Amino acid sequence: MRTLIIISHPTLKESHTQSFLQESLPEKGTTWHHLEACYPDHKIDREKEQQLLTDHDRIIFQFPFYWYSSPPLLKQWQDEVLTEGFAYGNYESELKEKEFGLVITTGVHEREYQPGGNEEYTISELTRPYQAIARKCKMILLPTLLISRFDYMSEEERKTLLIRYRQYVSKVSGFTLSSKEDWFEKELQTIGKINMSDSDQQLIDILITQMKENRENLDDLNWTLQEMKDLG
Amino acid sequence: MEHEEWMKQQIKELERKSSDYRQKALYQEFLKLIEEQYKRIEQTEGEIDGRMWSPKEWG
Numbered sequence: 001m002r003t004l005i006i007i008s009h010p011t012l013k014e015s016h017t018q019s020f021l022q023e024s025l026p027e028k029g030t031t032w033h034h035l036e037a038c039y040p041d042h043k044i045d046r047e048k049e050q051q052l053l054t055d056h057d058r059i060i061f062q063f064p065f066y067w068y069s070s071p072p073l074l075k076q077w078q079d080e081v082l083t084e085g086f087a088y089g090n091y092e093s094e095l096k097e098k099e100f101g102l103v104i105t106t107g108v109h110e111r112e113y114q115p116g117g118n119e120e121y122t123i124s125e126l127t128r129p130y131q132a133i134a135r136k137c138k139m140i141l142l143p144t145l146l147i148s149r150f151d152y153m154s155e156e157e158r159k160t161l162l163i164r165y166r167q168y169v170s171k172v173s174g175f176t177l178s179s180k181e182d183w184f185e186k187e188l189q190t191i192g193k194i195n196m197s198d199s200d201q202q203l204i205d206i207l208i209t210q211m212k213e214n215r216e217n218l219d220d221l222n223w224t225l226q227e228m229k230d231l232g
Numbered sequence: 233m234e235h236e237e238w239m240k241q242q243i244k245e246l247e248r249k250s251s252d253y254r255q256k257a258l259y260q261e262f263l264k265l266i267e268e269q270y271k272r273i274e275q276t277e278g279e280i281d282g283r284m285w286s287p288k289e290w291g
Binding site: 160187194203204207210224 | 235239242243246249250251252253254255256257258259260261262265266268269270272273276277279280283284
């Protein structure tokens with residue numbers, strides 16, 4: 001799977017969150033595409049951008065939440081790149097069945113985005129336009145990854161975010177435990193073994209085998225339970 | 233349970249030994265995945281036991 005991460009951030013170098021996300025990226029399979037760096041004059045190369053979209057399977061918009069929307073260059077990019085005849089219209093959309101997700105950073109605590117919270121509206125409500133884009137372009141929408149108050153996160157929370165972000169850009173979509181297991185197996189076989197001794201690498205293989213046995217056990221139990229339900 | 237405790241210990245040890253930030257993060261979250269697996273196994277076993285001992289089944 002090839003993932004295109006379209007970042008819109010006017011002061012990327014000053015952002016701790018964005019630097020952390022860039023450092024967290026998988027070693028291959030992703031394209032980090034910062035719009036303000038590519039187009040400081042805001043003159044967007046539509047053909048190049050459309051080719052980038054065509055070449056990738058998962059498209060991610062990544063941006064800080066400015067007045068419940070993106071920074072202006074991403075909006076301009078949408079206006080100029082997602083054209084009729086390419087992204088939508090009376091024919092097969094070039095974006096059809098590509099996955100589309102949002103990674104949104106905010107300085108406001110996540111809990112404020114709900115009725116009764118300081119922001120009143122949920123992130124799902126506030127990101128309706130992006131959901132509409134996905135629908136119109138026949139893309140498969142992914143749940144949004146919201147990163148709130150990065151600077152206040154503990155070390156453990158940051159490590160959790162690192163893995164969540166890596167999964168967001170590289171894991172088969174969906175919340176199932178088995179899809180997570182498959183992803184962890186691949187990661188353990190690669191970055192999990194870097195600079196590990198031979199005996200530790202063997203231990204990692206044993207742990208992967210045990211994880212798979214647990215999965216088989218769980219599948220068997222679920223099958224038994226389903227049989228009981230069917231008979232009951 | 234033995235398996236679970238052994239696995240968790242080994243994963244914690246791998247995380248402790250690692251000096252790579254991404255790797256440490258991977259083992260921190262791998263531990264949570266394993267805990268989730270065992271929790272689900274326990275829950276499903278409990279539900280099967282519950283159904284086996286249900287008075288509805290005693291007829």
